[in-house]
Amino acid sequence: MLRTLTLLSAAILATHVSHTAMAQEVSSNDVVQPPASANVESADQSNHFQTAFLRRQVNQTMSVGRAISSIAGHYPQEIVSIVDIALDTYPDKYREIIFAAISAQPASTEEIVQLAIEKEVSSCPNIVQLAIKAEPTYVDFVVQAAAVSTPEELDEIVRVAVLTQPDAADSIVQTLSQEHPNKIVDIMTSALNAVPFVGEYVVDALLAVFPNEAETVVETAVRESAQQREQVMRILNTAQHAGVSQDKLKEYAMSAGLSEDDFNSALGN
Incomplete structure (x- = not known):
């Protein structure tokens, strides 16, 4: 997948060509802060250096989740791009990647969920459950993104969401019903079958x-x-x-x- 050049891409290239002595001065737990003047001409180069940068951080932190959190702290605007690369590079670590990314940057929850579903790293309901556990207050964004990506799984999305966060069942049902008004009965039925005590709400x-x-x-x-x-x-x-x-x-x-x-x-x- 081709990606446009970003600030992070430029930073990564500068990191790649920086002097070894400079790298040694940086703590193994810190993200390198390179000059912003570097330039990358192709998207392929951008992908290459972003992947190399991520691998370097994973090697330093000994955990892809910690690497994601560290990078997100320095480059919050790049979190979706980093998750994209991380899911391609470490697909078996999708749970750790998604959880760390959403926990670090909850405002990007919807995009991260959509990306994970598109890449089919796991089933849609599993991704929904993982995302809600990572940031329960963004449950509406999670179910909305999931329902847009896989509308054919709407019933299961509702069931998993209300079981994972029953206190938000009313909000979940309201959000999805507004997006799919012709499915009100199906949405209600799935929610109430899963968690009967939320009927009045x-x-x-x-x-x-x-x-x-x-x-x-x-x-x-x-x-x-x-x-x-x-x-x-x-x-x-x-x-x-x-x-x-x-x-x-x-x-x-x-x-x-x-x-x-x-x-x-x-x-x-």
């Missing part, structure tokens, strides 16, 4: 952005949570506060097997 999140889909959202949530009586009651209460009519709520309650007393209790009657 999922309903609340979806009704906030899809008020006109209240019937579909509540009906799906009640159906998928029918075995959890308390959860169904909380879903009905959430739907009531969102403006769903009492007649509809009673219909859903009866379909889930709730008693009249349970229904009245859920609505605070």
Whole structure:
């Protein structure tokens, strides 16, 4: 893959041609800071020197993960390019590479996830799980990138994401439903089958952005949570506060097997 010349490429070339004595003055744990005046004419040369630079850092730190973290600290704008090279150079270390890169530069999470999926270093769900564990607060970016790259795996992406970060289930479902509004039922079903106790939060999140889909959202949530009586009651209460009519709520309650007393209790009657 050809890559355009970057600041890091120039830095790497300068490092390659720098005097040996200069290199000896640098600690083995530091990234060499070369002059910025070097120039590389071809993308092939850029690839060669970037790879050599990465290998040198890996040899110095004895770990590709530590090398990625070190380089990211000095060249944060180059993290995606470095991950690209690292995954080609050390494909069996993909877990360490992805985890270190996202932990060091979470703002690049979406690009890193897309890159890893495109390179097929592992299955999409595995990459999703790894990325979420590396930086849980960027879970929405992870699932969004994964769903764009492999929309055919949407159900599994949802399942793995909510199992990995159940506290963010409402946000995960909301994000993916906004990107794939025709898949709301499938997304909800996958999420609630994986983590049934998040039903009320999922309903609340979806009704906030899809008020006109209240019937579909509540009906799906009640159906998928029918075995959890308390959860169904909380879903009905959430739907009531969102403006769903009492007649509809009673219909859903009866379909889930709730008693009249349970229904009245859920609505605070």
